[in-house]
Structures are given as structure tokens and as C-alpha cells.
Amino acid sequence: xxxxxxxxxxxxxxxxxxxxxxxxxxxxxxxxxxxxxxxxxxxxxxxxxxxxxxxxxxxxxxxxxxxxxxxxxxxxxxxxxxxxxxxxxxxxxxxxxxxxxxxxxxxxxxxxxxxxxxxxxxxxxxxxxxxxxxxxxxxxxxxxxxxxxxxxxxxxxxxxxxxxxxxxxxxxxxxxxxxxxxxxxxxxxxxxxxxxxxxxxxxxxxxxxxxxxxxxxxxxxxxxxxxxxxxxxxxxxxxxxxxxxxxxxxxxxxxxxxxxxxxxxxxxxxxxxxxxxx
Amino acid sequence: xxxxxxxxxxxxxxxxxxxxxxxxxxxxxxxxxxxxxxxxxxxxxxxxxxxxxxxxxxxxxxxxxxxxxxxxxxxxxxxxxxxxxxxxxxxxxxxxxxxxxxxxxxxxxxxxxxxxxxxxxxxxxxxxxxxxxxxxxxxxxxxxxxxxxxxxxxxxxxxxxxxxxxxxxxxxxxxxxxxxxxxxxxxxxxxxxxxxxxxxxxxxxxxxxxxxxxxxxxxxxxxxxxxxxxxxxxxxxxxxxxxxxxxxxxxxxxxxxxxxxxxxxxxxxxxxxxxxxxxxxxxxxxxxxxxxxxxxxxxxxxxxxxxxxxxxxxxxxx
Numbered sequence: 001x002x003x004x005x006x007x008x009x010x011x012x013x014x015x016x017x018x019x020x021x022x023x024x025x026x027x028x029x030x031x032x033x034x035x036x037x038x039x040x041x042x043x044x045x046x047x048x049x050x051x052x053x054x055x056x057x058x059x060x061x062x063x064x065x066x067x068x069x070x071x072x073x074x075x076x077x078x079x080x081x082x083x084x085x086x087x088x089x090x091x092x093x094x095x096x097x098x099x100x101x102x103x104x105x106x107x108x109x110x111x112x113x114x115x116x117x118x119x120x121x122x123x124x125x126x127x128x129x130x131x132x133x134x135x136x137x138x139x140x141x142x143x144x145x146x147x148x149x150x151x152x153x154x155x156x157x158x159x160x161x162x163x164x165x166x167x168x169x170x171x172x173x174x175x176x177x178x179x180x181x182x183x184x185x186x187x188x189x190x191x192x193x194x195x196x197x198x199x200x201x202x203x204x205x206x207x208x209x210x211x212x213x214x215x216x217x218x219x220x221x222x223x224x225x226x227x228x229x230x231x232x233x234x235x236x237x238x239x240x241x242x243x244x245x246x247x248x249x250x251x252x253x254x255x256x257x258x259x260x261x262x263x264x265x266x267x268x269x270x271x272x273x274x275x276x277x278x
Numbered sequence: 279x280x281x282x283x284x285x286x287x288x289x290x291x292x293x294x295x296x297x298x299x300x301x302x303x304x305x306x307x308x309x310x311x312x313x314x315x316x317x318x319x320x321x322x323x324x325x326x327x328x329x330x331x332x333x334x335x336x337x338x339x340x341x342x343x344x345x346x347x348x349x350x351x352x353x354x355x356x357x358x359x360x361x362x363x364x365x366x367x368x369x370x371x372x373x374x375x376x377x378x379x380x381x382x383x384x385x386x387x388x389x390x391x392x393x394x395x396x397x398x399x400x401x402x403x404x405x406x407x408x409x410x411x412x413x414x415x416x417x418x419x420x421x422x423x424x425x426x427x428x429x430x431x432x433x434x435x436x437x438x439x440x441x442x443x444x445x446x447x448x449x450x451x452x453x454x455x456x457x458x459x460x461x462x463x464x465x466x467x468x469x470x471x472x473x474x475x476x477x478x479x480x481x482x483x484x485x486x487x488x489x490x491x492x493x494x495x496x497x498x499x500x501x502x503x504x505x506x507x508x509x510x511x512x513x514x515x516x517x518x519x520x521x522x523x524x525x526x527x528x529x530x531x532x533x534x535x536x537x538x539x540x541x542x543x544x545x546x547x548x549x550x551x552x553x554x555x556x557x558x559x560x561x562x563x564x565x566x567x568x569x570x571x572x573x574x575x576x577x578x579x580x581x582x583x584x585x586x587x588x589x590x591x592x593x594x595x596x
Contacts, residue, residue, distance in 0.1 A: 057347070104345075104374055112345055113374040119366055122335045126342020126350075133303070133324065133348070153366075156335030164327075 001044045003212040008275040009079055010040040014241045015268040016088055017071035022261045024092035030251040031145055032072035034176040034236035037210045039072050042141060043080045046219045051081035054108050060138050061111045061127045065120025066145040067101040074098060074107065082109035118151025121171060125161045128169035142171045147179030149190045161229040162201030169229040170222040174209065176238035178249040197231045209234030242267055280419050280447045285383050285440040287419035289314025291426035296322045299349060299430050305340055306353045307333050313353040313383040333358045337366035344376040349430065356382025356398035356439055360405050372408045372435045379429050385439035386528030387573055390566030397561035403533030405437040406506045412436035413506040417480035418447045421503055424457035432459060441478045443566055448484050449501065462509040468498030471587045472516035473580060475526040476502045476535045483526050485577035490584060497584055508538045510546065517547035522591040524552050524583050528575055531555040550590040554583045
């Protein structure tokens, strides 16, 4: 897919995410918007998935280890054709099954239920291990937050993935530098991530998380890597796409009020408009 | 009579059934010699994964394997598989209803010398509290082998406790014994009081029944190998026919077998229930039998509680 179409799809996904969170009066926009470009390219271009056969045993898998970022994942799945965008209106509602955190049994296209940080990456390791065991060629992708890396389980999983030489596993860390209580470097420093993952036996690739050429090249590098899992450290901006949400930890898990919603919508619609006329 | 630890019977069963169940995979956390998964590991090295001393990750990896059609059994001491990784069991296995069997070896006080940090007396309660979780605690070798087979044929999350000590078989001589998930088994008939026991307390309950028989008391013994879902019918019948129940478990008396029995009896056929087990305190180091004795988990102690239950059902003295 060309970069222009990817940008347009990601912009539309952000608007859908905004509508979801505003409609539900709760949800996580900051980390969803930082991850939106990576997720868009992943589902539109990188992963081998078929919305008509969401349980195909040969499909690539994706685990949203930062499971709260459903305002990124659900719109991405809807725009990829897994379910109608109208269903996003049920987000966090008792009347539907669009759970606040990723849920695998009711939301088509979701491969693993997640939400408790640090656990999704282990499940992704298990999926990759099963692929190796069965001699299948599917790949497994996992998306983690940089704050999530404070969970010790992530590093348990990192050891295991290296031990079993899971080169069919690609983790992406959405390095937006912020978590609920503030800067990751203040709350609990996780850097240097490259040296940490390297020392755990992983291939490390860095990319700009809002630059499609850079993201594409990173996934290509991950696929070429042999004998060990790959982690892509994607440099991103929390809240990307809405001026007052960008680089603001306060927008981790807060719904906008009516005024903020109008402004955010106007900005995202303007962006979509710009891309549509190009 | 066979004398074997349930963990040893478990290890044999896994290795034996590995052929028949090609999707069975076994994960351990650096304890395969103790949890007895070693036999499976030697026979099926491709399907055995030593995940190191990292139970949280092991549990999540099992979830991922199950999501791809494998049938993982994850193994560690009960303290760690049920305790340390509890939230992983809840959120990565039980909530998505993945087909993972969580095994807790060396459950209860009978891990002995290792002391309180390794004596898991909460596993029944904490695993039972998770929605949809099946909880098993077979009492002897033959029952354990049947339980492993039953778990392989059951699709969904389950927890099973294994014991460290070699125990005598008590189920193999019982006529008409058959193992069914969710069904308790009557091992001794009786009319004065019913003792409902699980795990290696079943053997002590049977001994208690024999002791009391000599005193003229008729004590029914039920082997409750499945703590969840609990067998309501056998409990209601026991309450109706014997009028009093004693529950016995090598676990805290809060929330485990005793709790499960009380929940059924109080709602469907209220009679006195006395919960015999560890009285809300930590264990301590000692030779296993000595620890069990120190905490009142012997046939003599159970007999005393059963006598008390018989007294209690007569009601307050006029």
C-alpha cells in the first residue's frame, strides 16, 4: 500500500478512535494514537490475514500486549474489513462486546485477550513456539508500550524467545516516553532499550513510528533476521495527531470533554481532508 | 496395595498418554525432577519446554500455545503455578477460556521441611475463585491417572494439585469406583456423619471412618477429587441421610473444599458442617508427617472432629 493511502487510513482510524472514546466517555487515546501508524501498516501491508477467515490456522498473529490501546486496534481491524465500523459504537458499552481491553472471542480479528500489562508478549512467544513446533510459516507480532517494559514478565518472555530462537516473532515497542504518572524516564527508567534487548539475545531494529518508509523497512529487516526474535523500537509521539494531546501524559486514559472533542475532531478531519485532496 | 505419590502417577500418565495426544505439550519451571514431568521430557523432548524459573511467562506462553491448538500442561509447585502466577492464570488462561491445565505439585503442608514459603494452603481457594476454573485434587495413584486422562479430554482451563508424599491407594479397591470430573465418590457407606475429603486427606478420612466404626459410629466417606464444579447431588444426599458433614483438606479452612461444601449445604440442605484443615495460619518446617500431625491433619484428629459433628447434630442440650 502506498504511503499516502496508509496515512489516510491511519488518520481515519484516529478519528474512529476519538469517536469511540468520546462516545464511551472513557478509554485510552494517547497510546492508541502513538501506535496507530505502526498498526495501520502492520494490518494493511505487513501481516498475512484474511478478514473473511479470521481463524485461519495459517494466518499471521497479532497480540496487543498494551491491551488498553483498543482505540487503535479496533478501528484498524474495522478498516481492514474484519467488521463494520458501526460496531465501534459499542465500545465499552454494556450493550455490546467491544470490551475496553482487547478481547478475542467477540471481536473479530483479535488473536489474544489482553489488558494486564506484560502478559501479551508471553502469549505471543507461545504462538511463535507453536508455529515452530508445527513447522508453519506464520509470523507473530506483538505491540508493547515502553512503560509496559517495567513489568518483569516482559523480560522473562524475552529470555524464552531468545532461547527458542523465535525468528518468527517480532515485537514492536511503542516508545512514546510517557506513562500514566508521567515520563517513563522519571517513573521507572527503561532505557537503554536497544542494549537491553540485544543483551537478551534479540535483534534490535529502530524506526520512526510515524514514518511509513521507516516502519516498512523495519518490518522487512525483522523478516530477514534469522535465529533470534526481533524487536522494533518505534520512536513515537503519545497522542499523535491531536495537537493538545501530543506528548501529554494526561491523555493516557482520559476521555475528552465536548469542547476538546470538537477541537480534536476538527484537527483530524482537517488532516483527512488534506490527504483526500492530494 | 500400591503406594505412590500422586505426582509420580501424574508423571507416568503424562508420559504414557503423550502418544495418544499429539497436541499435548508440557512446560515446567526448573522443577521437572520434582513435578515428575521428566519422564515426558525424555520421551517427547520436542514437546517439553523448560521455561526456567519464570512462572508468569510460562503461564502466558502456555496461553499462546493453546491459542494455536496445543494442549499445554504447565507445572511447578502449587505455591508458584497457582500462587505466583495467579493473575496470569486468571487473565491469560481463564478469561479467554484457553485449554491450559495448570498443575500445582507439592501442594499443602506435606512439602514439609521447606517450610511455609513453599507450603501452599491457599490453592483450592484462589483457583476456585476464578470464574469457570475447574479445580481437582486426586487422592491416590489410580485416581490421578484417571484424572490426567479426564483433563486431556476436557477442553478448558483447569487446575490440579499433586502431592509430594507416597500415599496408599484407597480408590482401587472400591467396588463400582469410576472417575468422572465433577462427581464425588463414596468410598465408605455411613449414616451418622459424612466426611468429605480431598487429596491425601482422603486416606486419613478412610482411616478415621475405620477407627470410629470400632466405636459404633457409622461414618460415610466421600472422596471429593473435584472441588470445582462441586458435586451438589452427593452432598445434598449426604446432608439428608447423615445430618452432619465434616470437610477435610490439607489447606486453609477458608474458601477451599470446606467453603465449597458449605455453599452447597447451606443453600440446599442446611445441616452442621465442620471444616477440618489448616486453621488460618502458616505452616512451618518439619518432616512432612510431623507437620501434618502438628496441624491436626491425621485420622485421629479427623475422628475427633467427626465425633464432635455427631454431637452437634443432636442440637443444643435442653
